[in-house]
Every structure is written in structure tokens, then in C-alpha cells.
Amino acid sequence: MLSRWVLDGVVAGEITCAFRRWASPHARSGTRMRTQVGVVVVTEVTEVQPQDITEDQAAAAGYRSRSGLLSSLDKYGSGSVWRVGLRHVGEDPREVLRQRPELDAEERADLDRRLARMDASSRHGPWTRHLLRLIRDRPGVRAAELAESQNRPVARFKSDVWKLKELGLTESLRVGYRLSPRGEAYLAHCGSGAS
Known part of the structure; x- marks a missing residue:
């Protein structure tokens, strides 16, 4: 507007x-x-x-x-x-949140709960941590290419990325996405599992 x-x-x-x-x-x-x-x-x-x-x-x-x-x-x-x-x-409170790489135990637990709810309500199974890892490993890659690599419709893929962005975990680039400092910190907390 x-x-x-x-x-x-x-x-x-x-x-x-x-x-x-x-x-x-x-x-x-x-x-x-x-x-x-x-x-x-x-x-x-x-x-x-x-x-x-x-x-x-x-x-x-x-x-x-x-x-x-x-x-x-x-x-x-x-x-x-x-x-x-x-x-x-x-x-934008999301911007402030994204730039905070420190996560205390309460914030990690809150993110764990929110992401678990997103995973549980998904029709295509758990996706949140997998998507965070995908964005970490392929920053700046076009959404269409990332969606295709996951065999997902682009609009639904973007909707999922938006949900992570609302939590301060991802950032949009001119092309594609990357993890925010907060997203990097959270993913480090998650370890290297596949869920």
C-alpha cells in the first residue's frame, strides 16, 4: 500500500x-x-x-x-x-527478535512447543526443523527451486517459510531466504537430527 x-x-x-x-x-x-x-x-x-x-x-x-x-x-x-x-x-518486533541470537531455556522451550504444534497440525508430516535446515544449507535459493526440491507447491512452501519468519527464525532475501541469528541459535539447539 x-x-x-x-x-x-x-x-x-x-x-x-x-x-x-x-x-x-x-x-x-x-x-x-x-x-x-x-x-x-x-x-x-x-x-x-x-x-x-x-x-x-x-x-x-x-x-x-x-x-x-x-x-x-x-x-x-x-x-x-x-x-x-x-x-x-x-x-518491527520480528526484526528485533530475529537479530537476537541468545535463546534462554524458556525461549527454546516456547519455540519447541510452537514448532511441535505446527508439525502436529501439518498434513504432510513434521516439517519445521527440516525446513530450517534446508534454508540454512541453501541460503539465497529461489523459493520455487526449494519447493520443487521438497515436491511441494510453491505457495504452500512460502506459507510455511512465512510461519517460521513470524517466529523470528528466517529472513527474506532479494532471492530466497536465510536463517536469522535467532534461527541459527535455535537450530544449533536442535542438533543434527532429521525431524
Whole structure:
């Protein structure tokens, strides 16, 4: 929803809103978005009339002029115009978690339980530690290639990697994945078994 230049402006406090054309709102007040620059919260979603947008509001959205903002809106369809308030609220907690290589006994036990639940609910059997080892051994390999090596549909494979990423164990690269420092520490704790 937000381009990198907008996100950088939100972090700097220079951009406090965005305008979008939508048939119905695609965000709600209070929505927290995890982005490339951390967590951004939606502070408001208000339908507005294009003619009521002011120069100051255009500047708050990162545009040099109201006409520049309106021109950009016209590129994206004919839905209603919505003003979306934005505020940066801090780092992505997953990013902070990923970079922590220390795992105490309680954290390891919690990860053991969570991964065991994922394995138990899987239709294709235990997979979590195997996937962590695969990513460790083949960092930066395309998801399609990794999925094919496991005889898995790419979308389901990516979904499984996402579950590990949510726990702070993996990181996405431009191409493929790698283990995070936390993932490396956890896998070292698991030893070299095949489960």
C-alpha cells in the first residue's frame, strides 16, 4: 500500500497521511502494518472530496502541490478518495527478535512447543526443523527451486517459510531466504537430527 519514499517520509515525520482511490476502504483506523521501515499505524481513514483537498494536506502526503497529488490519484481508477492518517510507531518486533541470537531455556522451550504444534497440525508430516535446515544449507535459493526440491507447491512452501519468519527464525532475501541469528541459535539447539 505504501511505497518506500512514503514510508521514509512517515519515519522522518514529514508525511502524516496518504490519499488513495478505493471503492471501499482497504484499511481501518488502528490497523498496524509491518513495513520495510518498521511498524506504521493507521490513525484515521476518512472519505474526502478531491476538491476539498488542500495544499497543506498534499504536503502532508509528501507532494509538492495539490495538483501533483490529484494527478497521481487519477492514475489509479475512479473510486472514492480516502485520506489515510499514518504514524510510525517503532521497529518491527520480528526484526528485533530475529537479530537476537541468545535463546534462554524458556525461549527454546516456547519455540519447541510452537514448532511441535505446527508439525502436529501439518498434513504432510513434521516439517519445521527440516525446513530450517534446508534454508540454512541453501541460503539465497529461489523459493520455487526449494519447493520443487521438497515436491511441494510453491505457495504452500512460502506459507510455511512465512510461519517460521513470524517466529523470528528466517529472513527474506532479494532471492530466497536465510536463517536469522535467532534461527541459527535455535537450530544449533536442535542438533543434527532429521525431524
